Amino acid sequence: MKRQLEIILSPEKINDKSELINTASKILKKSTDEIKSVIVKKRSLDARKSPVYRILCDVYVNENPSAENKIISYIPVKSKKKVIIVGFGPGGMFAALRLIELGIRPIVFERGKDVQARRKDLRAIQQFHKVNPNSNYCFGEGGAGTYSDGKLYTRSTKRGDVNKILDIFVQHGANPEITIDAHPHIGSNKLPKIVKAIRETIINCGGEIHFDSCITDFKFKNGKAEGVVVNDTEEFEGDSIIISTGHSARDIIFLLHKKNIQLEQKPFAMGVRIEHPQALINEIQYHTKGNTESLPAASYNISCNIDNRGVYSFCMCPGGIIVPAATSPGEVVVNGMSLSRRDSPFANSGFVVTVSESDTKKFEQHNPFSGVMLQQELEKLSFELANNSTEDGQKAPAQRATDFVKGKLSATLPKSSYIPGLTSVPLHEVLPNFISSGIKQALLYFGKRMKGYLSDEAVLVGVESRTSSPIRVTRDKESLMSPQIEGLFPCGEGGGYAGGIVSAAIDGENCANAAAKYISAK
Ligand SMILES: Cc1cc2nc3c(=O)[nH]c(=O)nc-3n(C[C@H](O)[C@H](O)[C@H](O)COP(=O)(O)OP(=O)(O)OC[C@H]3O[C@@H](n4cnc5c(N)ncnc54)[C@H](O)[C@@H]3O)c2cc1C
Numbered sequence: 001m002k003r004q005l006e007i008i009l010s011p012e013k014i015n016d017k018s019e020l021i022n023t024a025s026k027i028l029k030k031s032t033d034e035i036k037s038v039i040v041k042k043r044s045l046d047a048r049k050s051p052v053y054r055i056l057c058d059v060y061v062n063e064n065p066s067a068e069n070k071i072i073s074y075i076p077v078k079s080k081k082k083v084i085i086v087g088f089g090p091g092g093m094f095a096a097l098r099l100i101e102l103g104i105r106p107i108v109f110e111r112g113k114d115v116q117a118r119r120k121d122l123r124a125i126q127q128f129h130k131v132n133p134n135s136n137y138c139f140g141e142g143g144a145g146t147y148s149d150g151k152l153y154t155r156s157t158k159r160g161d162v163n164k165i166l167d168i169f170v171q172h173g174a175n176p177e178i179t180i181d182a183h184p185h186i187g188s189n190k191l192p193k194i195v196k197a198i199r200e201t202i203i204n205c206g207g208e209i210h211f212d213s214c215i216t217d218f219k220f221k222n223g224k225a226e227g228v229v230v231n232d233t234e235e236f237e238g239d240s241i242i243i244s245t246g247h248s249a250r251d252i253i254f255l256l257h258k259k260n261i262q263l264e265q266k267p268f269a270m271g272v273r274i275e276h277p278q279a280l281i282n283e284i285q286y287h288t289k290g291n292t293e294s295l296p297a298a299s300y301n302i303s304c305n306i307d308n309r310g311v312y313s314f315c316m317c318p319g320g321i322i323v324p325a326a327t328s329p330g331e332v333v334v335n336g337m338s339l340s341r342r343d344s345p346f347a348n349s350g351f352v353v354t355v356s357e358s359d360t361k362k363f364e365q366h367n368p369f370s371g372v373m374l375q376q377e378l379e380k381l382s383f384e385l386a387n388n389s390t391e392d393g394q395k396a397p398a399q400r401a402t403d404f405v406k407g408k409l410s411a412t413l414p415k416s417s418y419i420p421g422l423t424s425v426p427l428h429e430v431l432p433n434f435i436s437s438g439i440k441q442a443l444l445y446f447g448k449r450m451k452g453y454l455s456d457e458a459v460l461v462g463v464e465s466r467t468s469s470p471i472r473v474t475r476d477k478e479s480l481m482s483p484q485i486e487g488l489f490p491c492g493e494g495g496g497y498a499g500g501i502v503s504a505a506i507d508g509e510n511c512a513n514a515a516a517k518y519i520s521a522k
Pocket of ligand 1: 086087088089090091092109110111112134137138139140141142143144145146147148149150151152153213214215216244245246247248249252315323325335336337491492493494498499500501502504
């Protein structure tokens with residue numbers, strides 16, 4: 001007999017299997033010998049009162065569970081059909097894996113370097129403040145996902161099979177616990193190995209991955225996608241093209257516009273990153289000043305509505321660091337990440353305000369690029385205000401949260417995880433009014449709801465401008481193709497169809513399915 005139960009355990013006992021069996025036997029009034037197996041399906045930390053884990057389990061009484069095989073056999077591709085994939089982030093990686101499952105050869109072009117070589121360029125950003133426009137926190141093998149935080153939580157459950165994506169990560173080396181955690185997390189120290197393993201699966205099955213290969217043009221003929229131009233020199237042909245270039249590949253978006261591919265402006269969000277001491281967030285979330293050693297670094301997820309627009313925390317990184325995520329010299333963009341242990345003394349989170357079309361009116365003549373223009377304006381301003389140099393420089397503008405609310409420049413700044421360094425800037429003055437006012441009112445509101453959140457120790461760091469793409473590349477709902485060009489599939493975050501690792505991966509799979517359908521009907 002199989003029974004599904006919710007078992008509640010204290011954090012100290014979370015890894016004690018016998019505790020699960022004992023509790024199940026008590027609840028079901030069966031002896032522990034009769035409990036043959038307890039399989040955890042989901043677990044979540046409930047910190048509303050004294051923190052406990054809620055664990056959803058399948059309990060097998062006098063019966064053994066049947067073996068479950070979640071491993072996908074990737075078999076070398078024999079077909080001559082090939083799909084060009086532009087960009088090797090989560091969208092591109094999962095499109096390539098899915099094409100192999102479908103027996104079609106993926107040919108991937110990635111402007112950046114492989115995960116190993118990419119590390120050097122990340123060091124150059126952190127230490128020497130030099131941004132390589134083809135190899136940075138957003139560009140390179142694994143895309144923005146590789147040196148990201150690796151949180152795998154998504155709301156896009158209707159768009160595809162989230163569990164399959166998690167199982168594929170596990171198959172390539174991720175900790176199996178990601179399949180049971182309510183808020184799964186991999187960590188930026190573990191992601192590169194997983195990305196490399198995915199690359200090996202693709203190559204072993206006959207796929208190709210070309211690094212240092214920036215797509216600079218598309219070959220369209222008679223309304224059909226035929227191929228790409230790499231680094232302005234070489235041409236490659238394919239049976240269709242998936243474009244999964246992420247939210248920072250502005251050159252590709254401009255190129256598509258030049259080639260008369262329909263683009264639409266879409267709402268997005270912008271603001272700052274807020275950083276607190278992790279101990280303070282633990283204290284607020286776990287309602288204790290005491291020992292929280294058996295508990296993970298606490299996270300939060302807050303939102304409110306100010307003057308009819310959303311202000312919310314975004315991509316919260318407990319025990320993490322703030323990273324410089326610019327993709328060009330002369331701009332400052334911040335984001336966050338954490339290692340799998342989440343053990344840095346800081347907690348950071350995006351703190352962003354929704355941006356709608358009416359907020360970008362001053363760039364109206366650049367439509368559909370008005371949102372991009374606003375992003376660029378703030379990223380450049382952040383650079384100029386925080387750095388003395390004309391080109392290199394990754395210091396970020398910052399202000400204590402309490403000073404931001406009072407409208408005064410911070411005389412000093414607290415310690416921060418942001419390695420390039422912070423410069424005190426009156427962010428309340430320099431951010432556009434709707435962002436500044438949204439953040440101010442939301443800080444006051446959250447400060448009441450989470451006592452201590454609006455504290456002298458909290459620092460705002462600018463700017464968090466790339467939460468998602470401000471543009472969508474139009475595609476047909478059924479075929480997923482651009483209405484202008486047959487066989488052209490805008491995909492993932494850059495296409496405007498994803499907002500994170502898992503949703504981009506799901507969209508990659510969906511575009512691969514659609515490309516396979518298109519090719520078979522050709
Ligand atoms: C620091 C950081 C932390 C993050 N943390 C999280 C998190 O915890 N959880 C989460 O869900 N999301 C997180 N994200 C967001 C997440 O990484 C993205 O949503 C996701 O990677 C989008 O996937 P994608 O494949 O659509 O695009 P991307 O991952 O952006 O990949 C696009 C790829 O295309 C390549 N490319 C661009 N232009 C060209 C061209 N012309 N020719 C060839 N190649 C090109 C780029 O080099 C890049 O590798 C984070 C992002 C950052 C930067």
